[in-house]
């Protein structure tokens with residue numbers, strides 16, 4: 001998978017060299033290239049923004065640098081992801097979908113957003129997605145591009161050594177993960193739930209499932225599909 005990131009803060013994407021994404025890079029599974037949008041701004045101050053038509057607060061990102069960047073990088077056949085708080089909420093399902101793409105181009109917005117014609121023109125040449133990290137406001141889309149990249153790259157076939165850990169984790173089965181424990185069995189007056197020491201694999205699986213459903217119902221009732229048996233779980237607010 002090739003990933004291009006267009007941003008006016010390329011240093012923000014430095015963590016892509018580290019840890020998870022860095023390993024995928026070393027293995028040759030992904031090819032990440034970060035580009036400074038200002039290289040396609042040609043005036044003395046390398047201006048990338050201007051005042052909004054129709055008035056209003058803040059600045060809007062000008063279309064020309066984006067258009068030239070897309071021309072030079074070539075977006076045909078790619079999925080162009082615009083990170084914006086007005087986009088589709090990012091979920092594990094969206095990550096799984098994006099993990100199937102050959103090429104993703106992240107366009108990180110700043111200020112009050114990008115001139116709409118940039119998105120409209122890109123959509124005539126490529127698949128365009130507008131994605132939000134969640135219902136809160138960041139100063140720009142860089143952190144979102146970083147988070148989306150990390151979530152997507154670990155789903156690229158060949159990346160994770162242990163395919164089971166992908167299936168078992170939070171959100172892959174629509175539930176939050178059950179609580180986990182390791183040694184020692186007793187610590188500061190808190191004991192590991194005895195069922196986990198029982199060696200009864202059926203009982204352990206049933207306990208974990210019940211814990212996952214209970215947690216999900218308490219913390220994320222929005223995730224509990226009506227078809228999921230609640231197994232007597234009482235829904236009350238999380239402290």
Ligand code: 6GU
Nearest residue numbers: 083084133136138140144
């Ligand atoms: Cl993708 N961008 C910005 N600026 N703010 C956000 C966001 C993205 N997702 C949530 N808040």
